[in-house]
Amino acid sequence: MKKQLFVFFIFIGLIPSLFAQKSITQDERMQWWREARFGMFIHWGLYSIPGGEWKGKKISGIGEWIMKRAQIPVNEYRALANQFNPIKFNAKDFVMVAKNAGMKYLTITAKHHDGFAMFKSNVSKYNIVDATPYGKDVIKALAEECQKQGIKICFYYSQSRDWNEPNGLDNEWDFPKERDFQKYLDEKVKPQLTELLTNYGPIGLIWFDTPMTISKEQAQSLKELVRKLQPECIISGRIGGGIEPDYASTGDNAVPATIIPGDWETPATLNDTWGFKKNDTKWKSAEDLTRLLFDIASKGGNYLLNVGPTPDGLIPDASVKILAQVGEWMKINNECIYGTMSSPFPVEFEWGNITQKPGKLYLGIFDWKKNGLEIEGLKSKVKKVYLLADQSKKSIAFEEIYDKAFDHHRLKIKLPLLAPDKVLSVVVMEIDGKPQVEESICQQANGTVYLPGVMAESMKGDKLVKLNFSSRGGGADNWMDVGTKLTWKFKVDKPGIFKVNIVTSEKGSAESPTWQGDHLVKVIVNGQELQCKIVADRKEFNNRSHYWRKIFTNGGRITFDKPGTYQLTLLPIELTEGKLGFTFREIYLTPVK
Numbered sequence: 172m173k174k175q176l177f178v179f180f181i182f183i184g185l186i187p188s189l190f191a192q193k194s195i196t197q198d199e200r201m202q203w204w205r206e207a208r209f210g211m212f213i214h215w216g217l218y219s220i221p222g223g224e225w226k227g228k229k230i231s232g233i234g235e236w237i238m239k240r241a242q243i244p245v246n247e248y249r250a251l252a253n254q255f256n257p258i259k260f261n262a263k264d265f266v267m268v269a270k271n272a273g274m275k276y277l278t279i280t281a282k283h284h285d286g287f288a289m290f291k292s293n294v295s296k297y298n299i300v301d302a303t304p305y306g307k308d309v310i311k312a313l314a315e316e317c318q319k320q321g322i323k324i325c326f327y328y329s330q331s332r333d334w335n336e337p338n339g340l341d342n343e344w345d346f347p348k349e350r351d352f353q354k355y356l357d358e359k360v361k362p363q364l365t366e367l368l369t370n371y372g373p374i375g376l377i378w379f380d381t382p383m384t385i386s387k388e389q390a391q392s393l394k395e396l397v398r399k400l401q402p403e404c405i406i407s408g409r410i411g412g413g414i415e416p417d418y419a420s421t422g423d424n425a426v427p428a429t430i431i432p433g434d435w436e437t438p439a440t441l442n443d444t445w446g447f448k449k450n451d452t453k454w455k456s457a458e459d460l461t462r463l464l465f466d467i468a469s470k471g472g473n474y475l476l477n478v479g480p481t482p483d484g485l486i487p488d489a490s491v492k493i494l495a496q497v498g499e500w501m502k503i504n505n506e507c508i509y510g511t512m513s514s515p516f517p518v519e520f521e522w523g524n525i526t527q528k529p530g531k532l533y534l535g536i537f538d539w540k541k542n543g544l545e546i547e548g549l550k551s552k553v554k555k556v557y558l559l560a561d562q563s564k565k566s567i568a569f570e571e572i573y574d575k576a577f578d579h580h581r582l583k584i585k586l587p588l589l590a591p592d593k594v595l596s597v598v599v600m601e602i603d604g605k606p607q608v609e610e611s612i613c614q615q616a617n618g619t620v621y622l623p624g625v626m627a628e629s630m631k632g633d634k635l636v637k638l639n640f641s642s643r644g645g646g647a648d649n650w651m652d653v654g655t656k657l658t659w660k661f662k663v664d665k666p667g668i669f670k671v672n673i674v675t676s677e678k679g680s681a682e683s684p685t686w687q688g689d690h691l692v693k694v695i696v697n698g699q700e701l702q703c704k705i706v707a708d709r710k711e712f713n714n715r716s717h718y719w720r721k722i723f724t725n726g727g728r729i730t731f732d733k734p735g736t737y738q739l740t741l742l743p744i745e746l747t748e749g750k751l752g753f754t755f756r757e758i759y760l761t762p763v764k
């Protein structure tokens with residue numbers, strides 16, 4: 172009897188914990204995602220059938236937008252479902268492609284703007300199980316396979332645009348203008364999100380997109396729904412309504428020029444489309460993608476790389492091959508990607524970039540320096556240097572130099588003659604404690620002084636202002652007024668004559684980047700004044716932001732006659748009228764031999 176009473180009380184005592192909501196901190200929620208760094212995006216839907224062509228005509232633009240781009244009537248587009256029969260689809264193959272590339276999560280379009288659900292839905296018959304001859308739930312198959320293979324399954328869901336619903340947003344070619352968006356949210360979006368967050372096990376994240384006019388309350392109610400059903404599920408950057416997402420999304424294919432604090436992700440294409448297009452063969456090289464993966468990690472971000480499966484259910488061969496090549500590199504070098512943090516230096520280097528883990532810096536070098544690499548401004552004590560690809564971790568010689576007069580630290584690393592990897596070679600530096608770097612800008616080993624816009628002090632009159640350099644191409648966004656000026660302080664230890672190169676960048680859509688020049692600017696440095704007109708003296712492909720080139724303007728010459736700390740000011744005198752403004756990115760001061 173006594174024992175029974177004891178058991179009874181134990182049971183009573185446990186009741187509150189049965190009802191307690193397990194609360195989760197933001198760091199806990201983001202943990203797997205920060206560790207992952209690299210994921211696969213899958214854009215797959217009915218649009219893969221036309222694959223960029225409608226009634227014999229090529230339709231320009233991204234493949235999954237064909238319904239809108241060709242203004243296809245709802246009834247004609249819906250009929251595609253009768254043909255959708257991806258019999259070659261095999262969830263295991265999809266997940267293997269991601270896994271082999273070193274990707275840790277997979278985000279698939281559960282419903283894109285066309286409104287068609289790639290999962291079994293009781294909310295709308297317009298779904299892969301009820302409306303196609305195929306009749307099977309590919310999302311279910313993928314979710315199960317991902318769980319088996321230790322990959323996080325995540326869902327893209329278009330919460331505002333729905334070209335199949337009179338109350339969804341954005342189909343204005345086939346539906347009357349008036350709509351009841353709230354009704355659409357209540358009757359389709361929320362019930363479908365509930366299905367997705369109930370029937371497929373734990374979901375890594377929901378990738379919302381193009382929020383359009385969704386209100387704060389509406390976006391908040393979606394966030395609350397996700398939190399209620401799966402508190403651990405991450406909410407991506409494009410939920411809208413000014414609602415705080417769990418991480419930020421950059422523009423598509425946009426790689427920022429510098430470190431961005433906080434959690435963020437660059438979604439990017441392998442060619443120029445997300446959804447499959449028959450004629451898009453503009454594949455990016457595995458080399459470029461690998462370098463971008465490292466560069467993005469160096470700036471603190473995740474890389475979400477897209478594949479667009481064919482209507483019969485295959486990831487295009489070219490995509491499989493490219494990702495496998497990235498995977499080859501990852502097999503040897505993944506330590507410099509998974510779970511790393513951004514570089515201790517605020518800017519990218521001309522030879523590559525840096526990631527870090529406690530006690531270690533990883534130099535990702537794509538421009539190998541057979542005469543050795545010099546790092547300017549690292550104050551931390553270096554304990555050991557070796558190649559990541561070298562399993563024996565054989566020490567590489569290095570020298571730490573401190574210039575007292577300048578209070579300047581320089582590290583010389585004696586690299587082997589041959590790069591261990593043609594694409595991106597990784598040098599590991601073991602350091603004492605947290606990395607410490609000099610605050611001021613240093614002249615680089617090759618003599619160049621690199622003055623990025625983000626590192627300038629920007630003033631408008633006597634007020635500090637903040638320019639935004641995270642736009643596509645990394646140029647200033649919306650610099651429209653002549654009142655704003657930028658100033659840098661920097662150390663020059665190898666004086667001489669220098670060329671002033673003013674670099675602006677293209678911006679706009681990936682399909683048709685734009686640029687505007689003819690602005691009049693002034694550069695003031697060391698008692699010398701230059702005035703110049705921004706013209707395209709040289710255009711340079713930028714392997715860090717593909718679609719948007721750097722435009723170089725030759726601004727003349729300046730002299731530093733002795734070593735010292737100098738200051739340079741850039742100010743516009745006259746800005747050309749127009750929407751683009753002064754897309755200033757950086758100044759290079761390059762020594763004249």
Ligand code: JFZ
Nearest residue numbers: 233235236380381421422423438445
């Ligand atoms: C959206 C979609 O419209 C597109 O079909 C695709 O799914 C892509 C991943 O996301 O397109 C966008 C959304 C936002 C930006 C660019 C394209 N943006 O912020 O630069």
